[in-house]
Amino acid sequence: MRALFFDGQVILRDDCPRPEPRPTEALVKVVRAGICRTDLEITKGYMGFKGVMGHEFVGVVEKCHNRQWINRRVVSEINISCGECIFCRSNLSNHCPSRSVIGLKDRDGCFAEYIALPINNLHLVPDSVSDEEATFIEPVAACFEVLEQVHIHPKNNTVVLGAGKLGLLMAQVMKLHGNDVTIVAKHPEKLETAQQLGLKAYPASEVRERSKNVIDCTGTPEGFDLAQRLVIPRGRIILKSTFTAKAPIDPASIVVNEIEVVGSRCGPFRPAVNALQRKLVDIQPLISGRYPLSRGLKALDQAAESSSLKILLTMEE
Amino acid sequence: MRALFFDGQVILRDDCPRPEPRPTEALVKVVRAGICRTDLEITKGYMGFKGVMGHEFVGVVEKCHNRQWINRRVVSEINISCGECIFCRSNLSNHCPSRSVIGLKDRDGCFAEYIALPINNLHLVPDSVSDEEATFIEPVAACFEVLEQVHIHPKNNTVVLGAGKLGLLMAQVMKLHGNDVTIVAKHPEKLETAQQLGLKAYPASEVRERSKNVIDCTGTPEGFDLAQRLVIPRGRIILKSTFTAKAPIDPASIVVNEIEVVGSRCGPFRPAVNALQRKLVDIQPLISGRYPLSRGLKALDQAAESSSLKILLTMEE
Numbered sequence A, B: 001m002r003a004l005f006f007d008g009q010v011i012l013r014d015d016c017p018r019p020e021p022r023p024t025e026a027l028v029k030v031v032r033a034g035i036c037r038t039d040l041e042i043t044k045g046y047m048g049f050k051g052v053m054g055h056e057f058v059g060v061v062e063k064c065h066n067r068q069w070i071n072r073r074v075v076s077e078i079n080i081s082c083g084e085c086i087f088c089r090s091n092l093s094n095h096c097p098s099r100s101v102i103g104l105k106d107r108d109g110c111f112a113e114y115i116a117l118p119i120n121n122l123h124l125v126p127d128s129v130s131d132e133e134a135t136f137i138e139p140v141a142a143c144f145e146v147l148e149q150v151h152i153h154p155k156n157n158t159v160v161l162g163a164g165k166l167g168l169l170m171a172q173v174m175k176l177h178g179n180d181v182t183i184v185a186k187h188p189e190k191l192e193t194a195q196q197l198g199l200k201a202y203p204a205s206e207v208r209e210r211s212k213n214v215i216d217c218t219g220t221p222e223g224f225d226l227a228q229r230l231v232i233p234r235g236r237i238i239l240k241s242t243f244t245a246k247a248p249i250d251p252a253s254i255v256v257n258e259i260e261v262v263g264s265r266c267g268p269f270r271p272a273v274n275a276l277q278r279k280l281v282d283i284q285p286l287i288s289g290r291y292p293l294s295r296g297l298k299a300l301d302q303a304a305e306s307s308s309l310k311i312l313l314t315m316e317e
Helices: A037-042 A131-135 A137-149 A165-175 A188-196 A221-230 A251-256 A269-277 A293-304 B037-042 B131-135 B137-149 B165-175 B188-196 B221-230 B251-256 B269-277 B293-304
Strands: A003-006 A010-013 A025-035 A056-064 A073-076 A114-118 A122-124 A158-161 A181-184 A200-202 A211-216 A231-239 A247-249 A260-263 A287-292 A310-314 B003-006 B010-013 B025-035 B056-064 B073-076 B114-118 B122-124 B158-161 B181-184 B200-202 B211-216 B231-239 B247-249 B260-263 B287-292 B310-314
Touching: A003 A293, A010 A293, A025 A073, A025 A131, A025 A293, A037 A293, A056 A114, A056 A131, A056 A137, A073 A131, A122 A269, A131 A137, A137 A165, A137 A269, A158 A165, A158 A221, A165 A181, A165 A188, A165 A211, A188 A200, A211 A221, A221 A231, A221 A247, A231 B251, A251 B231, A251 B260, A260 B251, A287 A293, A293 A310, B003 B293, B010 B293, B025 B073, B025 B131, B025 B293, B037 B293, B056 B114, B056 B131, B056 B137, B073 B131, B122 B269, B131 B137, B137 B165, B137 B269, B158 B165, B158 B221, B165 B181, B165 B188, B165 B211, B188 B200, B211 B221, B221 B231, B221 B247, B287 B293, B293 B310
Parallel strands: A158 A181, A158 A211, A181 A200, A211 A231, A231 A260, A287 A310, B158 B181, B158 B211, B181 B200, B211 B231, B231 B260, B287 B310
Antiparallel strands: A003 A010, A025 A056, A025 A114, A025 A310, A056 A073, A073 A122, A247 B247, A260 B260, B003 B010, B025 B056, B025 B114, B025 B310, B056 B073, B073 B122
């Protein structure tokens, strides 16, 4: 089968073996996939990953021992856990130390015609959620993870740093609480997209007051520095982006202002499906381009451009 | 009056004017004071402070409009706030942006024969708390601040990094919860002091498992790095020390493991007074030396030695 493969460099391969599902797994024919910033980090060596790239997708089950799944449209949680360790037994299976992660760690991803996945990881996609919306379930779930971890009070204000694809989803999810959400970003076109989505959006120079919550979705080491400048004493900085660089922090400022810093990764799929089904999160303005898998290399190039938002891959030519 | 004064260098002065209390203030004759690591940072330029040093002390009120305070033994909260801003009105007066801090920011400290302080900042010291115990009220309060900020579950384990004076107090306060507390430190003598206090204490090389809570009391940039290695996924790193150096963090590890980092500073005096009154915190093994104020320079030198714990200053010769 065809797949986008990373092995020190990205290769479009036509000779990848179609995965053979185990008895507890389903074979899913991928319909659409989304390129995430983390995929671009993978191409720079993040996680030391080798294999088929990609972790955001929607597909249709083609083979499965449990025949109820056949022909159903599905998305999949990306962490494949052991089910037995203390984390798995504590409802924290995303932190299972022996987990694999599709397209990121020890497991092939979804930039391919087929992917095999544990049935336990699958979620049905309601008919009222389009294929394109469904590719956003995984990143929207990552936004809901913030609400799993910390209590965002409706009356507190929140700043989202970065108007990239994650920032624009995060701001929409935070706004569901009714609290005052502002996007702070550099790129004028992206600020405009934020405003089209009904979000307040400014460059950092125009921010006049500090916020209780600052969510860094910049994907850059500079984001943390800006977050420290925009958060109030006793406020909270939430880090959402993974990147390989180190960031220098000023521990005295964290201590003196009693700042809370929270790292946040993958999240719960159900609220993401619900929000997309109810059209509470608008993904259409976030799509910058669509490419067939055969043009996957070009798609990755476009995804890496600073003006790009989400690039989707279509598996059927 | 005599005082230890910092003005780019530490000077023992005999010509400092005795402070004149305002109508809302009391004049306190200092009895004993303690040297904190932050005082040593001040001598390296931390906070850009100039003036009489010191913020840990016990004294006796000598002058006050409200005569009920006269001759009473007192300690004082160190942040002097405006009482009117949003932080002061939200029970977060320690974060008042226009605050002064005795011996640290825009206000003379307690390494002197006298100090003038707002009556609102004073706490009576019960007779059953000795002068030496009373000088520890401020740092013990800083330990209780952690319990103000986060929920430490009794069944979770906690590691305290550093067996200096703050680490040894912190471990004792954390242990009040009944949870499993381990001190991790380098210095063999200090590890022994920890063990004398009934605390588990090891060098980092002997730690076999990660902890839910890691409290960094090392006062060094390396502490944060060690904390990241000793904390479990979804665990919490609490930063207690203020120092001027920057520390490099690996944001990806904070994000992937969903670590919470909490800066923590000054704390509530009442639980500290209560704990010392009930002898739940033992301060005697923490005292490394006692000096009269006239030998204050020598006292600071000894406080800076790596083997030293708390050095006390006695104001009467």
